[in-house]
Amino acid sequence: MRVATWSLWLLAACGAPADPLPAEPEPPAHTRIDLPSLAACGSCHLRQYEEWAQSLHHGAWTNDNVRAATRNFEREECRCCHSPMPVLPHSLVERPPFRDFNHDDGVHCLSCHGLADGVAATRDIPDAPCRPRADARLQQAELCQPCHEPTHQAFAEYRLSAAFADGVRCADCHMPEREDGSGRSHGPHGGLNAAFVRKALRWSCAIADGELVVTLRNKTGHKFPGEIPSRSFVLQVELPGREPIRELLRRPHKGEDRADNRLLPDEERVLRFPLGDGVAAADVLVRFLFLPLPMTPIEQAFVLGEWRGDG
Amino acid sequence: MKRRLALFSMRLFAALAVLLAAPGPSPRDLEVAVPPGSPTAWARWLPALTPARGPLFPTTPARVPKGGTVVAAPKLPLDPRLGGAGVLRITTADVVGHLTWVNGPKEPTGPLTGAGGRAIPAISGASQWLGIAAFLRLMLHRQQVSEAEIIAHLVEIGEPSLWAATAAGGEAGIEGAARQVRLRVEKRRGGSAVPVGATPRETMLLRFCGEELGAAHPFDPEAAFGRRLFVLAAEMEPLLIRWLLTDAEPFLVRNATAALARYRTPTAQAALVMAAATTTDDVVLMRALAALEPGCDAGPILKRLSANTDAVETAALIAALGRIGASVALPEIVGRARRALREDPDLLMTALVALCRIPVPLDDKQVTDFAATVRRAARGNRDRFEVAHGAREAPDFPDPGSLRAETLEQLAACLRVRLGTVATATGELHELLGESRSVRAGAAYENRPISVFWPAAQIPVVETLPRMADDGQRVLRALVEDDRSDPVLRVAALAQLPPSVRGPMAETLLTAVAAAPIELRLAAVQVLDFDGAAGLVERGKRLLGLDAPRPAGASAQDRQLLMSVVQALDRRSAWQAADLLPWLPMLRAVAAAPDPARHRAWLLAAGEALVASVADGLKGKELATRVAELVDRVIAERVDPRFSAASRKATIEYVEGLLAAVRKARGNAAYHQVVARAIADYFVPDPGVSVLSSMHEFTAFVPLEEAILTALGRTxxxxxxxxxxxxxxxxxxxxxxxxxxxxxxxxxxxxxxxxxxxxxxxxxxxxxxxxxxxxxxxxxxxxxxxxxxxxxxxxxxxxxxxxxxxxxxx
Incomplete structure (x- = not known):
């Protein structure tokens, strides 16, 4: 339901015409979270809009995987983060209130930048149409916590990481500075971006003493795979004459009898696979596969890398 | 004399949904719901096109002559294909994350040849999910289903089951069943003959028939099998029988069986009985058996059963004999059931369901004694009938060990009531119904009026309730009216009520737009049509009038309801041209297959035009009208299932919102371009990382426009x-x-x-x-x-x- 920020009414006195109250002016677009982000902010911030439009923040309500996983948002606890009201006026610890209108916009510009009485930015710009005010919270990692901690628990993991200890914030990786110095990118720098995910994992392979030794190192400030609960990482080892060996790293589903074997933040893990007799190094193929969404078929996994024994 | 509940056959059935629409089952972490009734009946619920009864062009006058006629059209038995929403019921959205085998076989299956040397049609996502659902039930709820019947169900579906059977081949607990399915479906003993006609016309039509048989899988919910084949109605029936009898490619013979199954005429039934009695192809056998109706000749089927030692065939034969009410089969079924009591809980369950359907002579002591024996055995040792299975995965709500015993006791109670000779039987069933006050943990539907009954016993108990006088009627009414009960059960209950009761209920359901599930509204049309209720004409016309302003916005389910109404009133010659003409513009909007590229192209153009108009001053009501036209076209062309009549208002608001800043940004060409693109992206987004295609609502083909044209012509x-x-x-x-x-x-x-x-x-x-x-x-x-x-x-x-x-x- 559309929520108007203003209502217009007329009063008429009995028996004699009275002057109507002047109509209240429409509120400026930049305060209207009931408008799509494109209209509220995009006319001035076109570049940021176009970046954001490609991200899962924009698709938070309409993405097919999300809709299937939440059963078209019958799971109510998911709604408030996938169509959130502004977080800054509310709390950086609790989930934001649910925005029960304009759902299709997902995480609206004002969900992060909205204040009770204006717009937040990293600095004061009094002569800009939306007159943004500097708000230090916008540059803190905690800004992401209200939505990315409940269910997804990314923030709790982050607190255990070297990144947290070193003061590296979420935005430092996920909203990198643009090369032209014009600010931070609002685009899809996360699990849906194969190139980005490749940076998350460092790996190496070697064959020694009849074993394949695979070393994985998590370069992120949270578990890998991280964030969306059912993201999976599959290490696939193909040896001749055998079914491929698949090592699955994933958070366990509810009730599933397996451990959460994802890489911890900064963890380096060594996996060993005996080759068996007669297997030459050249016959060994290792693939590093990432499934960004729960229902991604294996054939469409991101290939983070491949290694052949013959180098 | 008990009134036989018989309804005209449905022409088409509701669209399938992997995830049921509200108020369906809640999402679970790993669960699948088991539909009511026998797995051998599940395929009957799938969307399916059926031929018109009689010749294409009737040779008798369209209108009843003055004075009427004394000959009434024969009424066919109730066809339980009253909706497809219950067939899948996989309540775990990310099941592929739990079970990797549901991603499919590691190696591709096939290609299988079978259609004149050509490869058979591809196995669609919908068909893949059908197979997955059946295997999931076997894996997660072994106590609720018979393995033999699940295999029979999958074999009936045919080649599409091979996908899931191959994928499931390594999964503990179901690998045996998967192997069985592959064995039975893959074995191909057939020739390559092509029937030749006695005349050039017949040869042409036989060839056409063969091509249509090879063009689609009969149980693929989205494939519209028979779309052209059934148009020629009765003329095709003998040609299909020719294909059935010819030593042709197995795929074509199998599909001829499935096609004949939809005719429901005496000649088709006779051909199917003969096929069931003599075929060596398991797919033909299962399809023929599943299609048999009461009144067909049970003798050959019984003969096959008597000589049979195969567990799957036996189960399918017994289920079929039960469905056709073959009293002549009683001794054989009871004999098998007695042996099954000692060694085969699955077959025992199948046999009890069959016995609940077969009219039993009042003085038949053997059935009475047997029912008492089962009751004693089930009550005496609750864990005795637990079926061993090796599945490693457990569902959110595992089956209790006593489930099978409880089911058998429930079936025995139904049987004893139906026998009519057991004085305490009605009381026992009352007792069970009385326990149905609380909802079972993990139940897919609450089914409060009969919540204590397990799926295999749910249909038999609904069919038994009419024998319990007022109390039984009370429960049936409660079931129909309970919106938290399974739509399949609600439909079955409606059909069991007497016309004086179900008529008013059906009239209300027909015009209840949002309240009742589509299956119930479709059943309402059937009931009113069968009962000859006058209210159908008025309410049916009102229904068509309600939707006329935006006919193309209707979902496949709504279209099916409308089509049922159109056809029912057509049979009564109740239409005037003026009723149907407003629908004709819809004919031009009938879409070809979804084409994202085409949609995107016109959406971009439309978006650019809108933006330009808004920049030039278009606003207010005129803008609203233009936006509404765009959205209506999106809905009419079925661009995306997300956009429908239900979401129309919100969609219009969103698009208007996208345009809100265009006027202010007049002169900003870059912004205008982005807005135009945003409009197109909103409706046809970049797919990005794709989802398993089948995690959407399946859209069955509904020939609504064709039905309207036919009705229009007949006016x-x-x-x-x-x-x-x-x-x-x-x-x-x-x-x-x-x-x-x-x-x-x-x-x-x-x-x-x-x-x-x-x-x-x-x-x-x-x-x-x-x-x-x-x-x-x-x-x-x-x-x-x-x-x-x-x-x-x-x-x-x-x-x-x-x-x-x-x-x-x-």
Missing amino acids: REPEAVAALRELLADKTLPVRAHVCLAAAMTGDLSLLQPLARLLLDDDGFVRLCAHEALRQLTRRDVQCDWLYGTVAERGAAAQEWFKILAKVRR
């Missing part, structure tokens, strides 16, 4: 003739073939010339229908292979027609 009114003349001139209409047939139904000779022009259409089926229409109108014929003949041959034949028509007096 024979001048307005209908005028409208059809205009439609015949439109060579781009996808439904040209049906326009030809509708034209013939008018009987109006002024349509001859427009029809004749379609003899030269590019589409062979359109040419054939144009020819059939001309035959019907003129009683003349020009022999030609309209489907496969050369251009020269067809051209010459068309010239002959033109000469004939020149001489026809109007």
Whole structure:
């Protein structure tokens, strides 16, 4: 339901015409979270809009995987983060209130930048149409916590990481500075971006003493795979004459009898696979596969890398 | 005499949904719901096209002559294919994350040949999920289902089951069943003969029949199997029997069985009985058995059962004999059931369900004793009948060990009530019903009135309730009215109520737009049609009138409801042309297969035009109208299932919102371009990382437009003739073939010339229908292979027609 920020009414006195109250002016677009982000902010911030439009923040309500996983948002606890009201006026610890209108916009510009009485930015710009005010919270990692901690628990993991200890914030990786110095990118720098995910994992392979030794190192400030609960990482080892060996790293589903074997933040893990007799190094193929969404078929996994024994 | 509950067959069934619409089951972490009834009946719930009964062009007057007739059309038994929403019921959205095998076979299966040397059609996502659902039930709820019946169900589905069977081959607990399915479906003992007709026409139609049989999988919910085949109705039936009897490619013979199953005529039933009795192809056997109706000859089926030692075949044979009510099979079934009591809980369950359906003579002591024995055994040791299985995965709500014993006790209670000789039986069933106060943990539907009954016993208990007088009726009514009960059960309950009770309920359901599930509303049409209720005409017309302003916005389910109404009133000759003409603009919007690229192209153009208009000052009501037109077109062309009549208002608001800053940003060309693109992206987004295609609602093909055309033709009114003349001139209409047939139904000779022009259409089926229409109108014929003949041959034949028509007096 559309929520108007203003209502217009007329009063008429009995028996004699009275002057109507002047109509209240429409509120400026930049305060209207009931408008799509494109209209509220995009006319001035076109570049940021176009970046954001490609991200899962924009698709938070309409993405097919999300809709299937939440059963078209019958799971109510998911709604408030996938169509959130502004977080800054509310709390950086609790989930934001649910925005029960304009759902299709997902995480609206004002969900992060909205204040009770204006717009937040990293600095004061009094002569800009939306007159943004500097708000230090916008540059803190905690800004992401209200939505990315409940269910997804990314923030709790982050607190255990070297990144947290070193003061590296979420935005430092996920909203990198643009090369032209014009600010931070609002685009899809996360699990849906194969190139980005490749940076998350460092790996190496070697064959020694009849074993394949695979070393994985998590370069992120949270578990890998991280964030969306059912993201999976599959290490696939193909040896001749055998079914491929698949090592699955994933958070366990509810009730599933397996451990959460994802890489911890900064963890380096060594996996060993005996080759068996007669297997030459050249016959060994290792693939590093990432499934960004729960229902991604294996054939469409991101290939983070491949290694052949013959180098 | 007990009134037999019999309803006309449905023409089409609801669309399937992987995830049920509210108020369906809640999402679970790993769960699948088990539908009511026997797995051997599950395939009957899938969307399926069926042929019209009787010849394509009736030879008796469309309207009942003054004074009426004394001959009533024979009423067919209730066809339980009343909706597809219950078939899958996988309540775990990310099941592929739990079980990697549901991603599919590691190696591709096939290609299997079987259609004249060509590969069989691809196995769709919908079919893949059908197979997955059945295996999931076996894996997660082994106590609730019979393994033999699950295998029979999958074999009935045929080649599409191979996908899931191959994928599940390594999963503990179901690997045996998967192997069985592969063995039974893959074995191919068949030839490659092609039946030849006695006349050129028959040869043409036999070839056409063969091509249509090879074009789709009969149980694929989205494949529209028989879309063209069944148009020619009764004329195709003997040709299908020819295909069934020919030593042809197994895939075609199997599909001929499935096609004949939809005819429900005595000759089709006789052919299916013969096939079931003699075939060595398991798919043919299962399809034939599943199609048998009460009244067919049970003798050959019983003979096959008597000599049978195969567990899956035995289960399917017994289930079929039960469904057809074959009293002659009682001794054999009871004998098998007694042995099963000691060694086979699955077969025991199948046999009890069958016994609940077969009329038992009042003095039949063996059935009475057997029912008492089962009751004693089930009550005596609750864990005795627990079926061992090796599944490693457990569902959110595992089956208790006593489940099978409870099911058997429930079935025995139903049987004892139906026997009528057990004084305490009704009381026992009352007791069980009395326990149905609380909802079972993890139940897919609450089914409060009968919540204590397990799925295998749910349909038998609904069918038994009429024998419990007022108390039984009370429970049936409660079930129909309980919106937290399974739609399948609610439909079954509605059919069991007497006409005086179910009529008013059905009338209310028919026009209850949002409240009732689609299955119930479809059943309401059937009930009112069968009972000859006058209210159907008025309410049916009102329903059509309600949707007329935005007909194309209707979902597949709504379309099916409308189509049922159109056909029911057509059978009563209740339509006037004025009722149907408002729907004709929809014919032009009938979409071809979804085409994202095409949609995106026109959406971009439309978006650019809108943006330009807004920049020039378009606003207010005019803007709202333009946006509404765009959204209506998106809905009409079924661009994305997310956009429908239900979401129309919100969609319009969003698009208006996207345009809100355009006027202010007049002169900002870059911004305007982005807005136009955003409008297109909103409706046809970049797919990005794709989802398993089948995690959407399946959209069955619903020939609503075709039904409207047929009904329009049968009105024979001048307005209908005028409208059809205009439609015949439109060579781009996808439904040209049906326009030809509708034209013939008018009987109006002024349509001859427009029809004749379609003899030269590019589409062979359109040419054939144009020819059939001309035959019907003129009683003349020009022999030609309209489907496969050369251009020269067809051209010459068309010239002959033109000469004939020149001489026809109007």
